[in-house]
Amino acid sequence: MTTADTDAHVSFAANEARFYLHELFFSRTDARGVIQYGNSVFQRVSDYSWQELIGAPHKIIRHPEMPRGAFWLMWDKIKKREPVGTYVQNRSKEGLFYWVYAIVTPMDEGYLSVRMKPTSDVFSLIKAEYAALLAREEEEQLTPERSAEVFIERLDALGFPDYESFMAHAARQESKARSKALKKPRDEAAFIFSTMTNALRTVRRTGEDIVRQFEAIRSTPLNMRIQAEQLGDQSAVLSVISMNYTTLSDEIYERIRVFLDSSDTALEKIRTGLFLSCTCSLQKELLAQFEREEPLDNGLSKEEEVERLQKQMSDYRLESDNALRSISNEAERFIFNCVCLKRILSGLNMTRVLSQIEVARIGNEAQSMKSIISQLVDFQANTRECLNLIERESMVIRQGVRQQIADARQETLAAS
Known part of the structure; x- marks a missing residue:
């Protein structure tokens, strides 16, 4: 058609x-x-x-x-x-x-x-x-x-x-x-930006899930410490463990809050990149249409106008490329933060194991702590799952940027 x-x-x-x-x-x-x-x-x-x-x-x-x-x-x-x-x-x-x-x-x-x-x-x-x-x-x-x-x-x-x-x-x-x-091929650049936008939205929702889970168990380490103090000297180690747990989980919480703030910045940059990409595509098609037109009877130079449009398209292609580099930096920052968060989570896991060992050592008198530790186990498992999802979606963003950069480079070579 x-x-x-x-x-x-x-x-x-x-x-x-x-x-x-x-x-x-x-x-x-x-x-x-x-x-x-x-x-x-x-x-x-x-x-x-x-x-x-x-x-x-x-x-x-x-x-x-x-x-x-x-x-x-x-x-x-x-x-x-x-x-x-x-x-x-x-x-x-x-x-x-x-x-x-x-x-x-x-x-x-x-x-x-x-x-x-x-x-x-x-x-x-x-x-x-x-x-x-x-x-x-x-x-x-x-x-x-x-x-x-x-x-x-x-x-x-x-x-x-x-x-x-x-x-x-x-x-x-x-x-x-x-x-x-018009039965035209899909705009791959716009599609990739849309994919990155969806990935980042998933990253943000998942980060918010971690925050909600943290707030739900925020008082749990404190409850562990209170119960440990009630057990007397034999549970002094548990008190120290619970304080370590609080410190590590607070660090995860603070990093996730920073993570959420940076996701807002990244989303803004991706939206900017999407708009600039659509702008470049529209200007490119307009230029091609205009070059096919007969000179206009307006008394002005078509050649000079073509040059202006070519420069405008080139300038906005550069703007789009700069936006891509900025998005790339954000994606790398997300992945790095995931690595850091997983390290902290590993420390949290070690703390949880030590608390289980200590509860087993104390015996029946510490049985009431098992439900508390169970809550911490669930929190760690859910947090790890969330971090894995954030890491995967961050890699989707990074791959999208790399694909865009490769396509832009190929287009430049073809034009030259």
């Missing part, structure tokens, strides 16, 4: 501009948002002539049903020279609407916006959220900044702790849905 065959099945509303699934379009603006360049798809869908577009503010295509908070979020990021992904409803010169998923990146002194037609489930969700947000803006006279805050609150309620998490998820889902509809 060709892209034309696929798009032949796409239906449009009566008041919707024809923007097809296989198409991508871009516009480049200066720092104020004034249009400097674009491709033929942008001109056709907007329905303005080049004379009307070049030098005009980008808001010439703004749709009145777009909430101002969405634009506030976009400008807040790009003014900081950060890339952003966002859903936008535009309006053509004739008043027809068209939706895009846009990835906007700083370029020279201005910005580059690359757009695809959105089709994922996330898009359906966001259309409803935008409508609700627009209604609140009008009813409550929200400022753009306050509207943005309301939208972020809604995203949090939907499971996205910050806008960056939402951007990475939306970029991945739109790319995935588009590739599936």
Whole structure:
């Protein structure tokens, strides 16, 4: 099935501009948002002539049903020279609407916006959220900044702790849905990043399990010490053992807390890497489409624009590679911490064995301690199982990074 065959099945509303699934379009603006360049798809869908577009503010295509908070979020990021992904409803010169998923990146002194037609489930969700947000803006006279805050609150309620998490998820889902509809090969880079994200989520959940298990038995070594003191001098060794047990288990607990904090950092880096990977793929496809176009009748140099797009793609490939190196460091840190935790757990196991030997030596008077030791045995077994799982998932992350780096290197060699 060709892209034309696929798009032949796409239906449009009566008041919707024809923007097809296989198409991508871009516009480049200066720092104020004034249009400097674009491709033929942008001109056709907007329905303005080049004379009307070049030098005009980008808001010439703004749709009145777009909430101002969405634009506030976009400008807040790009003014900081950060890339952003966002859903936008535009309006053509004739008043027809068209939706895009846009990835906007700083370029020279201005910005580059690359757009695809959105089709994922996330898009359906966001259309409803935008409508609700627009209604609140009008009813409550929200400022753009306050509207943005309301939208972020809604995203949090939907499971996205910050806008960056939402951007990475939306970029991945739109790319995935588009590739599936167009019968394109799977985006391996995005797939690997998604695999790493799932692995890291497992790492975090497992770390939280260890914390919960520790808190459940936190008082157990103290109970052992109390009972040992009740047995008198003959159980002095048990008191020392219980204190050692407390020290070692506290060390595991503290390391796991640090581990959980670092997992938040790692997840942020993986999400950044995923978004940058989707950005690179979109820019690469856009460049290929643009190079096939005939020179535009806008009086500007297509060759110079191709060079700008090539440089932009190269710059973001470098950004993506840097993100990979950062993720690699986090994965190695996870694996190292697992090794350290297992060493501490081995010390805990030795302490538990010594306590069992001491209880057997004391005899019947120490029988009450067997249930306490049983709790410690269960805690150690569960913790070891959790650490093994964390180590396996950390290796999945490391392997994902290595595969990405190898693929990027192969792509660079092929390009040269």
